[in-house]
Amino acid sequence: MLEVKNVDAGYGKINILNDLSLKARENNLTLLIGPNGAGKSTLLKAIFGFVKTSKGSIEYNGKDISSLPSHQLVDHGISFLLQRVSVFPELTINENLKLGAWAFKKDKQKVTQQLEAMYDKFDVLKQKRNEKAGLMSGGQKRTLEIARMLMSNPKMLLIDEPSAGLSPKIAKEVYQILHGLKDDGITLLMVDQNIRDSIGYSDYVYVLEQGSVSSESKASEVEANLKEVVQSWLKF
Amino acid sequence: EDSSSEGTGSESSEEVIKIGGIGPLTPPGSPELGEELQQSMQLAIDEINADGGVLGKDLELYFEDSSGAPEKGQSAMEKLITKENVVAIAGEGHSSAALAEIEVAKRNNVPFIVAEAWSDAITEKGYEQVFRVAPNNTMFSKRIVEFVEEFGYENISIIAEDSDWGIGNVDLLKQQFEEKGIKFNSTIVSRETKDYVPQLLELTENNEPDLLLNIMTGVGAYLVVKQAHELGISPTAETAMFMGGADAAYPEIWETTGEASKYVIWQTPYSPKAKFTDLTEPMVEAFKEEFDRNPSYVALHGYDTVLILADAIERAGSTDPDEIIAALEETKLMGTRGEVTFPLEKGPDYHNWLPDLLFMQYTEIDQAPDDAEIVFPSNVATSDIVIPE
Amino acid sequence: MEQLEKRILAVLLVVALFLPLFVDDYALHIVILACFFIMMASSWNLLAGYSGQVSFAHMALASSGAYTSGLISVHLGIHPVLSILVGAVVAGLVGLFLGVLTLRMKDSYLALTTIAFAEIFRLVISLEYKVTNGKVGLSVPGLFGDITSKLPYYYTAIGLVVLMVFFGIYRLVYSNFGLTVRSIREDEIAASAMGVKVVRHKIIVFTISSAMAGVAGGFLAHYNQLVSPEMTTITQMGMVISMAVIGGLGTFIGPIIGGLSLEIIAEYVKEFGNYHLMIFGLILILVLRFSPQGIAGLITKFHNRKKKKVSTSASTEKEVQK
């Protein structure tokens, strides 16, 4: 379980997150929404150590991880999906996926097993497995990134806009896969503007505005609790 | 205004006579050359000061780096003259730099003794401020041709570096070989290249010279020896090898070329075997003592320039440039390699004291330069040329 | 242009005006050399800093101007003032050619290809010694005859040239043209999708900055009364780039400050004999490592810090008012 307590963070001297606190509960999918530029991505980056926090703590299973180097978080079972395109364009799809298993690279069998599992889930990747990732379409890259994230058998996922660029059909499949992960005891913290589709898979919703949590609610009670915010949501 | 040099304090301008030194201390010049010049000049100055200095004052050396490059040399001269206010300058071992430097010396009317650059033009221009105590190309090439004639070589290959010294000598040699009807071919190479195999192959393609002239300095000089040896071109029973640069007399030759230098013939204006003057041996010993290595003839040149300047200033009784120049023209001074005088008729030898040139040959691996035999000119020769089997 | 830049420029101008009254000839000589480097660094900055074309051939272009000017003034007896202009035109044309040649190249490819070009150029002028006098260098007539005591003349002349070059750069940089060129540096495809004539802009910049280098090179030749291949070595080019970058790339004032300070540092470290280049290298590393934005960046930072102190107090005031 992940808990963010009173965190300040930003770029250079500019603070983007102000005294922000939230919780991603175990076996839950916690959804994070808010206007563009509210600081959602900044929050995920701060959790993963890409943005330095200047105040507060970030606890993962009771341990403060805010001062750990980013790459070590992977060893702790945390996986991160960036909002921007982040495939390795000159590597093949197979190599891209393999790197997802860097944390247990010594265990050859497990690596192969995971690879096969991903190819089963995403047919496009299987077809293009020996092609360069850079030559795929936008949505195909996104699919690869999601598969690569799942390669590492994570316990906690930080996900930034997984469905952006995905066709509705693939997006639905991705949500289903993510939802399914909860049963394996995985904690998910996800930023997704496509609320109409994603809310059904979520357990808990935070709304971020100008770097702070402006409201929070159980997903099932969203409409009752957050009337104003919700109005346009379900439309798009 | 000028209180930059620490130690000597404010009264410095009255108490010391400032002598400028110039030479390559950093690439692209040959730093080993500049370093020897600087060391030997300092040695001479220290000795003179220990003996009471000149006109009752100590000499002080201001040595500037010319990097062996024209612009840098020019700038260094400007600095010596306009900033340090030296009364006379000596040094330089690269013709290209020296040619730029003499212009500055002339413009500012400051006496300048070139220690080790051989281009004819340096003295041929006839600048009254400019003197030289090294051989010039004309003389050097003449000696080579004499050597060729004496030993009856008939087919010569020349590999020369793309410096003024290299190119200048090739031109002079070509002219004389053509006049004398001696067969030859030649190639000019970049000093920066390190693989001379292509050029050596080209020179010997369908051709078997009996003498290979290696008109190179620095690394190139060694590498030509080494690579010619590896290719089995020279020195062999059929093809002798002559090294034109100072480098043959450096102790590094054996480490860098190994067995390849056995039988190599080389030139030097100095050998302990040819007893030049009484000054030679003490200078060599003092240099060894001070700097822990054997001096090459470059050091002797540098050392002499200071003696000559000190002598001229003493005789002039002042540091006025015109008077120093006048005194220099009347020089008659025993240096480390003979009695120095400066001829006054125009031409390449104007203001140029020409030291003797000895042709030596290594006959043993790891032979000390001092132990090599003199093979030419015949009046001082200690041995005949040894031809490898 | 920023207020700060203006102020610094004004100070420099005043210093330059009164400098000859206070320093000796040698110092003036150094300043003249610095002016040459400032022109080189500034025009290189126009090319690399603004349009993103990192060229290593800038010194070779200056040298092409210098040789052209030198050769025609020697052989045709044309006055250096005129021959320098011809040299600039030729350098511009060579630049145009090089610009077209490297049009499709970017970043490191361009850098290394221009190194290759510069090396060929140097090789040719070293080896074609019958024309160029090889490594010895070509002696050329002085701009004002050959007497050093005319140093103040040279100083004034290069001052005027520098002002003209700067005016040109200033007009280019602080104009729509300059902004467009910067957009090309950022993303060529996006720029063309926004209607920018990428090819034309890149070539214009290449040509102009080459011509400026040609002027600088020609001037130096007729000041030194000598041109040699030494000018074209990578080390010399590295000096120019160092000046632009240490001063602050992509800023107007950067190369000026950089050129001035590096030339002075280089002069100062000469005191250390054969250690001097080593020390120079170390200084270069340290400045870059600890002030990567260059000296101009450092100055703005200090300046901003001062300003921020004032403005933060102002904004808190506002908050209080609310």
Next chain:
Amino acid sequence: MLRVENLSKHFGGTQALKDVNFEVKPKEIIGIIGPNGSGKSTLLHTITGIHKPDKGSIWYEDKNITSIPLEDRARLGIGRTFQNLRLFKRLTVWENMLIPAIQLKKSKKDMEEQASELLNLVNLTHLKNEQAQNLSIGQQRLLEFIRAMMLDSKIVLLDEPTAGFHPNMIQTFIDTLLELNRRGKTFVIIEHNIPAIMEVSTKLIAIAAGEVLMSGNPEEVHSDAKVVEAYLG
């Protein structure tokens, strides 16, 4: 005003476009949908001149523009945005806005007015002097959209303009778009956000595997079995 005929393009073994034909009439808003990798972005790249087609031609206002350079197409009045953002990262937001206008030689006053108005419209005025790379991804996408508008293009091609937009922002975007359309602009929009594209488009084209699967009335295309099967799932 824009017409493509028999457009084909392949990359190695991938046939990204296969004999694509369609026409855009003035003031239309055409939506393009299709599975990932079906060739939508490739179509846009080919129309704007980033890729050369293997076959086929592109006509703009009855002029064959198949082989004219990128920037000339832009100057003729074809604007666009990119799926993978292509801002001038180290220029400020404001400078990004001015670049296209400068190319059209607009007067200083005109371009500044227009830029201010657009920035206001999408709420980016406060970031005017920020470097583009320091914006959040959503803000960057918005900026790219309004930057394209500075070109005064008659037709604007948008590649997934709302990806990552907050719903309110999508609404603002749609309102802006419709307003611009009323003022005479034509749009071609690639979009995966079905409700959004349904709301704005006058005509929908569904692409699959590089071929036009179906085109016509948005409602019809949306409910077509083939489209649902291939795309909507």
Next chain:
Amino acid sequence: MDFLVPLLAQLTNGLIIGFIYALMALGLTLIFGVLKVINFAHGEFYMLGAYISYIASRMLGLHPIIGIIAAVAVVFIIGMLMEKALLTPIYEDKVERKDEYALLITFGLSIFLMNGALVVFGPYQKSPEPLASGVLDLGVLSVSSGRIYAVVLAIIFMAATLFIINKTWLGTALRALSQDRDASTIMGINAKTLGSIAFGLGAAMAGAAGALLAPVFLVFPIMGVVPAIKSFVIIILGSMGSIKGAIYGSLLLGIVESLGVFFLSPSYRDGYSFLLLIIILLVKPKGLFGGSQWNN
């Protein structure tokens, strides 16, 4: 026949030189590929390698092979330290103009090391104990055993590098790192350490080349300048960052130089490769293997 033998001799020599350059160029391309940095101090790592083997074999009296190994190891460590000390600002986003920064700081390093060597070791040429003496007759050409050893060892070093880059996890990670640093971190790759390793490896290859060639071409402070420029040419010829390109580029360079020497004039030898480069770039602006960087 008169014509063929000298031509073959020239070509053989060109190929031998080409193989030796390949090792250096490979190091340069490795550093560029992973870190996107043109290492201007590459020639100075070559020089350091040569001096270290000199110190080991002449001053400490160790076997020449140990000298070479020592050179590789020490230059590797020096390379890693330099990367840590000088290049970190690039990754921490402290510099705006990353390319120029890297270029210049390595340029400064190059000046520093070259002139530092001048001060420490003096300007005089030196040579380590050669691995072998004597010559080998190849029919058309007799070649020193030293060169043959250098070529064989160079090929072994190159094969090892190719294996690491293409077949191991480390190699895949290095290639990933070269393309997206943040994304590699997300994989759990320690980007800092790996970056240093890459730089160290590249430097060590230059060091190896220096040590191998030290007895052949001698040791002196400015020895690295020309090989560095040649390596620049090679890696653009073969496309920067491409391993395959570096190897083919070196061989091509060796061949073109010898053909030029044979058919044109030996004086312009260094010019031929540059001309070739410019011609190739006109046709393929990204080099022979351009387009994709790590296509092996």
